[in-house]
Amino acid sequence: MATLSLSAVAKLNLFLHITGQRHDGYHLLETLFQFIDYGDRLDFTLTATDTLDFSCSVAELAGPDNLVLRAVQLLQQEFPEHARGVRIHLHKVLPCGGGLGGGSSDAATTLLALRQLWQLPLSTAELAQLGLQLGADVPIFVSGHAAFAQGIGEQLTPMTPACPWYLVVHPGVHVSTPTIFQHPQLPRQHAPIDPQQWNWHNTQNDCQQLVCQLYPEVAKALAWLVEYAPSRLTGTGACIFARFDQQQQALAALQQLPAAWTGFVARGINESPVCQQLRQASTVT
Numbered sequence: 001m002a003t004l005s006l007s008a009v010a011k012l013n014l015f016l017h018i019t020g021q022r023h024d025g026y027h028l029l030e031t032l033f034q035f036i037d038y039g040d041r042l043d044f045t046l047t048a049t050d051t052l053d054f055s056c057s058v059a060e061l062a063g064p065d066n067l068v069l070r071a072v073q074l075l076q077q078e079f080p081e082h083a084r085g086v087r088i089h090l091h092k093v094l095p096c097g098g099g100l101g102g103g104s105s106d107a108a109t110t111l112l113a114l115r116q117l118w119q120l121p122l123s124t125a126e127l128a129q130l131g132l133q134l135g136a137d138v139p140i141f142v143s144g145h146a147a148f149a150q151g152i153g154e155q156l157t158p159m160t161p162a163c164p165w166y167l168v169v170h171p172g173v174h175v176s177t178p179t180i181f182q183h184p185q186l187p188r189q190h191a192p193i194d195p196q197q198w199n200w201h202n203t204q205n206d207c208q209q210l211v212c213q214l215y216p217e218v219a220k221a222l223a224w225l226v227e228y229a230p231s232r233l234t235g236t237g238a239c240i241f242a243r244f245d246q247q248q249q250a251l252a253a254l255q256q257l258p259a260a261w262t263g264f265v266a267r268g269i270n271e272s273p274v275c276q277q278l279r280q281a282s283t284v285t
């Protein structure tokens with residue numbers, strides 16, 4: 001059986017407003033998700049045995065908590081009669097816990113790959129709903145299209161925002177998503193907006209001020225980045241991003257990045273490549 005090699009790209013939250021909180025503690029959001037052409041890679045190979053064989057380029061992520069394994073187990077439980085042996089290798093590129101949704105993207109690519117390889121009778125909307133059990137960011141990656149999201153991030157309205165170049169900077173600190181969402185100082189009453197009216201100036205990331213207060217290194221990196229272009233936190237951080245019209249401008253800023261931080265330049269994309277890769281694979285096999 002040939003190996004299916006698929007992308008698991010990152011997302012940016014172009015803005016993130018918190019409009020309320022549910023009784024179970026989860027927050028109601030309004031956010032605009034866009035993908036970037038930068039991310040992890042996953043290789044899937046069906047095997048003759050009925051075992052699951054998982055490896056990862058980062059040893060600390062090879063354990064049973066990896067969202068890739070949790071995605072496989074979820075489908076095995078839901079569709080025991082369809083499940084088959086599979087070997088999966090995760091080539092990790094995205095920083096963990098960076099607000100780029102790396103783990104969620106890996107999980108979504110796994111769900112999409114196994115739906116095809118195991119021939120599961122599931123629509124994309126049903127797969128996204130199932131993926132929500134793994135994390136609030138999984139549905140956007142299953143859907144595969146940039147979108148305005150409401151609810152806890154799972155009610156998706158497709159959008160086609162402009163596709164600038166981004167310089168994404170990781171300030172070298174780990175921000176815990178639960179810590180930010182549980183913090184009493186997090187603002188939770190942003191008025192809903194009309195997504196068609198959004199622009200950079202009438203939106204923000206509601207987590208940014210708190211994250212900068214709790215993690216001064218994020219504030220420092222933002223103060224540096226904003227000198228080059230409009231800049232913002234993605235998700236609950238720690239990554240921040242600046243948008244540029246030209247790739248060259250983003251690369252020139254990256255050249256000046258202080259050694260304490262890491263960064264990369266990527267293009268905004270409104271369609272996740274994994275869907276196209278799967279369509280191509282299905283016409284070949």
Ligand SMILES: C[C@](O)(CO)[C@H](O)COP(=O)(O)OP(=O)(O)OC[C@H]1O[C@@H](n2ccc(N)nc2=O)[C@H](O)[C@@H]1O
Nearest residue numbers: 025026027104135136137138152153177178181235236
């Ligand atoms: C910050 C974002 O990345 C924005 O896209 C997401 O909202 C977070 O998505 P995620 O990492 O997939 O989130 P989950 O793994 O479901 O939840 C992580 C933690 O964040 C909290 N959480 C998450 C999403 C949400 N809408 N409200 C929350 O309060 C949950 O209580 C949980 O403690």
Ligand SMILES: Nc1ncnc2c1ncn2[C@@H]1O[C@H](COP(=O)(O)OP(=O)(O)OP(=O)(O)O)[C@@H](O)[C@H]1O
Nearest residue numbers: 066067096097098099100101102103104106137235
């Ligand atoms: N495949 C995976 N890749 C990265 N992290 C994973 C993976 N599976 C499980 N994890 C765990 O999930 C945590 C969050 O990782 P992830 O990179 O998805 O965060 P994030 O980019 O902040 O996501 P979000 O924006 O959804 O909060 C990590 O600290 C790690 O322990």
